[in-house]
Structure formats: C-alpha cells, structure tokens
Amino acid sequence: MKTHRISVMLCGGTGCIASGSLKLRDAMVEEINKRGLQDEVNVVLTGCNGFCAQGPVMTIYPEDIFYQKVKVDDIPLIVEEHFIKGRPVEKLFYKEPVKKKIIPLMRDIPFFSLQVLRALRNKGLIDAEKIDEYIARDGYQAAAKAITQMTPEQIVDEMKRSGLRGRGGAGFSTGLKWELCAKVEGAQKYILCNGDEGDPGAFMDRSIMEADPHVLLEGMLIGAKAIGANKGFIYVRAEYPLAVQRLRIAIAQAKEYGLLGDNILGTDFCLDIEVYLGAGAFVCGEETALMRSIEGERGMPTPRPPFPAQKGLWGKPSVLNNVETYANIPMIILKGADWFRTMGTEKSAGTKVFALSGAINNIGLIEVPMGIPLRQIIYDIGGGIPRGRKFKAVQLGGPSGGCMPESLLDTPVTYEDIVQTGAIVGSGGMVVMDNFNCMVNVAKFFLEFTADESCGKCTPCRIGTTVMLDLLTKITEGKGREGDIELLQNLSQDITESSLCGLGQTAPNPVLTTIRYFRDEYESHINEKWCKTGVCKDLCTFYIDKEKCIGCGACARACPKKAVSGEKKKPHEIDQNMCIQCRVCYETCKFDSVKIGPRSMREELGKKEEKEQTTDADHQTVETA
Amino acid sequence: MPKLAADDLKKIKESYKSVFTIREGGQRATVTVHMGTSGIAAGARSVMLALLDEIHQSRVNDVIANASGSSGVSGKEPMATVEISGQEPVVYGGLDSESIKKIFREHVLNGSPVQQYIAARESEPSCESES
Numbered sequence: 001m002k003t004h005r006i007s008v009m010l011c012g013g014t015g016c017i018a019s020g021s022l023k024l025r026d027a028m029v030e031e032i033n034k035r036g037l038q039d040e041v042n043v044v045l046t047g048c049n050g051f052c053a054q055g056p057v058m059t060i061y062p063e064d065i066f067y068q069k070v071k072v073d074d075i076p077l078i079v080e081e082h083f084i085k086g087r088p089v090e091k092l093f094y095k096e097p098v099k100k101k102i103i104p105l106m107r108d109i110p111f112f113s114l115q116v117l118r119a120l121r122n123k124g125l126i127d128a129e130k131i132d133e134y135i136a137r138d139g140y141q142a143a144a145k146a147i148t149q150m151t152p153e154q155i156v157d158e159m160k161r162s163g164l165r166g167r168g169g170a171g172f173s174t175g176l177k178w179e180l181c182a183k184v185e186g187a188q189k190y191i192l193c194n195g196d197e198g199d200p201g202a203f204m205d206r207s208i209m210e211a212d213p214h215v216l217l218e219g220m221l222i223g224a225k226a227i228g229a230n231k232g233f234i235y236v237r238a239e240y241p242l243a244v245q246r247l248r249i250a251i252a253q254a255k256e257y258g259l260l261g262d263n264i265l266g267t268d269f270c271l272d273i274e275v276y277l278g279a280g281a282f283v284c285g286e287e288t289a290l291m292r293s294i295e296g297e298r299g300m301p302t303p304r305p306p307f308p309a310q311k312g313l314w315g316k317p318s319v320l321n322n323v324e325t326y327a328n329i330p331m332i333i334l335k336g337a338d339w340f341r342t343m344g345t346e347k348s349a350g351t352k353v354f355a356l357s358g359a360i361n362n363i364g365l366i367e368v369p370m371g372i373p374l375r376q377i378i379y380d381i382g383g384g385i386p387r388g389r390k391f392k393a394v395q396l397g398g399p400s401g402g403c404m405p406e407s408l409l410d411t412p413v414t415y416e417d418i419v420q421t422g423a424i425v426g427s428g429g430m431v432v433m434d435n436f437n438c439m440v441n442v443a444k445f446f447l448e449f450t451a452d453e454s455c456g457k458c459t460p461c462r463i464g465t466t467v468m469l470d471l472l473t474k475i476t477e478g479k480g481r482e483g484d485i486e487l488l489q490n491l492s493q494d495i496t497e498s499s500l501c502g503l504g505q506t507a508p509n510p511v512l513t514t515i516r517y518f519r520d521e522y523e524s525h526i527n528e529k530w531c532k533t534g535v536c537k538d539l540c541t542f543y544i545d546k547e548k549c550i551g552c553g554a555c556a557r558a559c560p561k562k563a564v565s566g567e568k569k570k571p572h573e574i575d576q577n578m579c580i581q582c583r584v585c586y587e588t589c590k591f592d593s594v595k596i597g598p599r600s601m602r603e604e605l606g607k608k609e610e611k612e613q614t615t616d617a618d619h620q621t622v623e624t625a
Numbered sequence: 626m627p628k629l630a631a632d633d634l635k636k637i638k639e640s641y642k643s644v645f646t647i648r649e650g651g652q653r654a655t656v657t658v659h660m661g662t663s664g665i666a667a668g669a670r671s672v673m674l675a676l677l678d679e680i681h682q683s684r685v686n687d688v689i690a691n692a693s694g695s696s697g698v699s700g701k702e703p704m705a706t707v708e709i710s711g712q713e714p715v716v717y718g719g720l721d722s723e724s725i726k727k728i729f730r731e732h733v734l735n736g737s738p739v740q741q742y743i744a745a746r747e748s749e750p751s752c753e754s755e756s
Binding site for chain 1: 627628629630631634635637638640641642643644645646647648649650652655657658659660661662665670673677680681686689690691692693694
C-alpha cells in the first residue's frame with residue numbers, strides 16, 4: 001500500500017449520491033490522474049456524513065477541510081489549488097446560516113462539533129465497502145473478545161449494567177431482552193435486526209447500514225453469542241437499495257475472513273446472517289409482524305405473550321434489536337458498561353442518533369448525549385429556523401410520537417422526560433415545524449399515514465384511525481362541529497387501549513399532543529372557520545393591510561393568478577374572486593402586510609370589490625378582523 | 626482470503642495506521658511543504674515528491690506530509706516546515722530533493738534539526754533570520 005498524503009472522504013450516502021457524488025468521484029479521480037497525483041491522493045466514497053442538506057459534501061484530511069455543495073466544475077479547482085498548492089478553496093466552505101461566518105474546518109462547524117459520535121463513530125472516516133478499514137478502527141475486536149474470552153452470562157451482565165435501551169422506539173433494556181432469551185432452552189435460536197425504518201423523516205438506520213455495515217454484523221455476533229443463536233436475519237426495506245448492497249458486501253467479506261459462518265475465529269461458535277428484504281409496510285417494523293414477514297406470511301402482528309424471547313421466528317426463541325442498538329454494542333463490550341454510562345442520564349444512558357429535518361437550517365443526521373435539551377439540538381446543532389421564521393413545534397417519534405411546543409423546548413431528551421410530554425423518543429425522527437405550519441394539518445398528515453399503513457387485522461386500528469382521519473379532514477375543510485375535539489380524544493383513548501400492536505396503540509399520539517398544546521388552533525378551525533396559518537385553503541382569506549403595504553409589488557409578481565394589483569409604491573389589493581389561497585403572497589411579503597383572515601372575510605371582501613367597481617368609488621381602507 | 630484469528634485483527638489495524646493518521650490526526654510529526662507559486666517555480670513539487678518517497682521508504686506511519694500556501698519568504702523557496710508534536714516548528718529554506726531527504730532522516734526520524742537549511746525557528750519566519 002502506497003502512502004498517500006491526502007484523503008478525500010467523499011460522502012456516498014443516499015442523499016449525497018442523489019445530489020451527484022458519484023459523478024464527483026469520477027471527475028475527481030480523472031483529474032487526479034491527469035495531474036499525476038494518483039499516488040498522493042486517496043479518494044474514498046464513505047457512508048452518510050450526516051450533513052445531508054449541504055450535499056454533496058466532502059472532507060479533506062489531514063487538514064479536516066469541509067467542502068459543501070460541490071459541483072463537478074469545482075473539481076479542477078480543488079485539485080489545482082488545494083491538492084497541489086495547498087490552498088483550500090474558500091468558496092466551497094461552510095457558511096454559518098445565522099452570523100454568515102465562514103468555517104473551513106469540519107471540527108469547528110457547530111453541527112459537527114457539538115455531536116458525540118458513538119453509534120456513528122465511523123461515519124465519514126471509512127470506506128463502507130472495505131472490511132479492513134472497519135478493522136483498522138478497532139472493528140471486530142469486541143466480537144473477538146465476546147467470542148473468545150466471555151461467557152454468555154458475562155456479555156448479558158455487561159449489557160445490563162450499561163443501561164443500553166432499545167433505540168428502535170420502545171426503549172426496552174437490551175441486556176434484559178437478551179437475558180430472557182438466553183435463559184430459554186432451545187437448540188435453534190435467532191438473532192434478528194430491525195432495519196425496517198418507516199417513520200416519515202427518519203433515516204438513522206439507513207445511514208448506519210450505508211456508512212458502517214460491519215458494526216451491525218459485529219453487534220449481532222455479540223448478541224448471538226449471548227443468547228446462543230447460530231442464525232441471523234437483517235430485515236431491511238427494499239427501498240434502501242444502497243444499504244442492502246453494502247450489507248451484502250459486508251456479509252460476504254466477513255465470511256471470507258471467517259468472521260461469519262462456521263468456526264468463527266477458530267472457535268466452535270457459528271453464525272450465519274442473511275439480509276431479508278421487506279416490501280416497505282410500516283407495520284413490519286413491529287416485531288411480531290416482522291417475524292411473520294420473514295416466515296413468508298403476511299406482515300401482521302400477533303398477540304404477546306408468548307414473547308419472541310420464548311416463541312419468535314418460526315416459534316423459536318428470538319431476539320430482535322434495532323440497527324442503532326446493535327451499532328452501540330461493540331464499544332460497550334470493548335470499553336465497558338461504565339464507559340458507556342459516561343454519557344447520558346441514569347435511566348437513559350449513552351447517546352442517541354436523530355434525523356433532523358423540516359424547518360431547520362442544518363438538516364441531517366446527528367448523534368447527541370441523551371439528556372441534552374431539545375433547544376440545544378434545534379438552535380445550536382440545527383442552527384435554528386430558516387428564513388427568519390419562528391419555531392412552532394417539533395415532532396418527535398414519527399407517527400407514533402407527538403408534537404412538542406416552544407414551552408417544552410428545555411425538556412431533556414430522555415425516554416422518561418419525553419414520554420411525559422405525550423411524545424416519545426421513538427426511533428429518532430425529529431421534524432421541526434415553523435409558524436407557517438397548521439397543527440391540525442400536521443395531525444392529519446400523520447393520521448393519513450397510520451390509517452394507510454394500518455394492517456387491518458384489528459378493528460380499533462383499522463376503523464378507528466379512518467374515522468379519526470375523516471374527522472380531521474372535515475375540520476380542515478371547514479365542516480368541523482362543536483364536540484369534534486372531544487370525540488377525537490375519546491376515540492384516541494379507545495384505539496390506544498384496544499389495539500393489538502404498537503402501530504394502533506400510538507397512532508393517536510400526534511392528534512392528542514396537537515390538541516393538548518395547540519387546542520386553540522382546533523377551536524378556531526371549528527368555531528371561526530379560520531386557519532390562521534393559511535394552510536387549510538377553505539378556512540382562510542388573504543388580504544393586504546394597507547397601513548403596512550409599501551407597494552413594492554413583490555407579491556404581485558409572485559402571484560400565479562395575477563390576483564394582486566396596485567400602483568407602484570401604493571398599497572396593493574388582492575382580488576378575492578381570483579385568489580386561490582396558494583399563500584405565495586404571504587410567504588413573499590417582507591413587510592408583514594399580507595394578512596390571513598377567516599373564511600367569512602372572503603365573501604365580505606369579494607362583495608366590497610364588486611361594489612367598488614360598480615360605483616367607481618375611491619379605495620377604502622379595509623377594516624381588518 | 627485466509628480465515629482470521631483474533632490476533633490478525635490487530636495486524637490489519639497496524640497496516641492501516643498511516644491511512645488513519647491522515648484521517649484522525651494524532652501524528653508524531655508533520656512536514657509541510659510550502660506550495661506557493663514561487664515555491665512551485667523553485668521546485669517545491671520535486672521536494673514534495675522526494676519527501677513522500679522518503680516517508681514511504683522509511684515505512685513510518687505517524688508522519689504526515691502536507692502542502693500549504695506560500696510561506697511569505699520568496700527568497701528562500703522551496704521551503705518546508707517540520708513540526709514535531711510538542712516542539713516548536715522549524716522552517717527550512719533553499720531545499721531540493723536531496724536536502725529534504727536529509728532533513729527527514731535527521732530531524733524527523735532522529736530528532737536533530739539540520740542546521741544548514743534552517744530559515745527560521747518561529748512559525749512565522751521573517752526575511753532577516755539567518756540560515
């Protein structure tokens with residue numbers, strides 16, 4: 001192996017590949033060869049770097065220079081200026097969104113510097129398709145320790161002491177789960193991995209599978225030794241082709257090295273792991289449904305008990321853990337439970353990966369110590385809310401979770417604190433919403449999802465979510481009636497109590513939390529037929545505050561229906577008969593002069609306009625509600 | 626590929642040390658060749674290539690070769706700075722592919738700076754400093 005002097009870590013996660021990183025790699029390699037630098041520069045396609053919205057991104061070592069939004073045209077410049085002359089290309093540096101400060105080094109960018117990487121410790125540092133690079137980062141040493149030096153009891157004990165809780169959503173103790181299964185007698189047991197990530201806005205597991213597939217295999221090896229399994233399945237949705245491809249490469253490499261298969265590391269311990277593709281049904285993330293799906297049955301949950309630890313896949317004792325859970329395990333075995341507990345809180349030890357998305361400056365994947373306040377995630381790491389808008393809510397835990405308002409932003413992110421608010425930590429989806437979001441609509445969005453994804457096996461979930469969705473749809477269309485809020489709450493309680501699996505039991509959470517924290521929005525939708533954010537088209541009237549309008553004409557130019565008119569530098573007006581409530585004028589106006597009134601104003605203003613036209617009267621200031 | 630034993634993992638890790646020194650840092654020494662326009666005109670590229678060759682030949686895995694912009698002292702190009710961790714950087718000037726090899730062997734590997742090429746001992750060299 002020739003010694004290079006520069007490592008180019010080009011992100012090859014799904015996000016950056018979509019924005020063109022494969023073309024960048026080809027252009028980079030070509031340019032490097034052209035300049036005769038092939039022995040000096042090593043171009044590596046890594047897994048997800050995490051800073052997805054800035055993609056394609058790359059980090060150049062040894063300097064730790066971070067380039068974002070790189071284009072093929074920038075490549076000759078990077079090679080010439082940076083690689084040959086040692087002058088990093090400033091125009092590709094990260095620009096901090098609030099203070100507009102330029103930050104050249106990755107370690108100085110708050111998005112990265114405030115994170116604590118454990119499950120993602122190899123992200124952006126290794127070639128995901130080379131087992132040797134994983135081994136070079138202490139890979140498989142924990143598995144070797146567990147297989148050659150530890151008894152199953154010692155592994156279980158270490159896991160229990162670490163306090164690691166399932167990262168998939170429920171937060172059950174991993175050590176306890178393993179102990180239950182280890183104690184069950186049985187010649188055939190299964191170790192399973194849940195990579196069926198289905199929450200809207202969540203991509204934690206996908207990123208781990210793409211960036212560091214071997215960590216998953218190593219975690220499963222340790223789990224298999226602890227419970228006595230010799231066969232494993234990784235259940236991944238088919239919509240994750242890159243993750244599937246990299247997992248398969250990783251499995252083949254591990255087999256060649258004798259780290260999977262028979263007589264692993266020369267011992268009598270054997271484990272075979274297979275990737276099983278799911279068709280993308282949300283319910284298959286539920287453990288019993290997932291097992292039915294692997295068996296070839298329709299993915300539907302079955303009642304518990306018996307628990308999978310006793311009777312799981314094909315009726316045999318099985319353990320199912322989430323991708324991120326497995327990613328935490330090797331370091332616990334290698335560095336010990338006490339090390340793991342140096343981060344996080346008493347009841348929520350370690351770190352958690354979150355997928356930050358929605359109305360936030362820094363969209364991407366982050367890993368933070370548990371117990372960190374939400375505010376720090378959103379403002380310090382996430383860089384706050386873009387376009388000068390205001391924070392309104394953050395949705396945690398996907399369709400099973402809930403919306404938390406501004407007043408709860410100081411809540412520490414732990415399993416026990418978040419659940420108090422009505423949301424859940426869940427698998428780690430974190431969708432930020434600004435003041436342009438209608439919370440009734442948000443609840444409706446999640447209910448649409450769960451009603452659609454309900455497997456239909458039990459009535460409360462199948463019919464209940466549909467009835468709730470109908471009610472929410474009526475409310476957003478202006479057909480809401482008094483008592484609807486209470487009806488939604490009652491239905492929620494019934495569905496939660498009587499559904500068979502987690503999907504139904506948690507489906508009402510987005511509705512319950514939005515009613516709890518944003519009840520006034522439901523009330524104004526129902527009673528005043530007024531969606532104050534202008535999202536529900538049937539419940540709003542856009543008009544211009546003539547006191548504030550300076551006549552810049554921005555809204556008139558943006559309006560797709562040419563419904564805004566007026567003379568330059570004079571207050572403009574919206575023709576209600578032409579307006580389609582697309583909200584573009586409201587979003588365009590920099591002077592806060594486009595206002596949103598209740599539905600009833602539309603008819604009033606419309607009539608007034610007609611009257612004005614017929615009488616040819618002077619413009620009158622419209623009284624606002 | 627042969628089946629691994631537990632000890633083989635450490636061997637693989639060791640063989641990748643130089644790669645991960647570049648990515649993770651923790652190097653014992655950094656040699657920075659100044660690659661400004663005048664540096665390149667004076668032959669800084671051949672100094673860099675000689676340095677890389679020497680690093681490769683010597684099989685050390687904890688030394689990083691780096692390129693940077695002009696040092697600001699055009700008269701003494703090509704220049705390079707040797708920074709051994711915990712010690713003050715030493716700036717060398719008037720280099721060629723032979724002298725950088727000598728500096729690498731004597732200063733980086735054996736710890737004794739090569740007096741005849743020293744341009745300055747501070748990180749910010751000045752034109753007046755004696756060699």
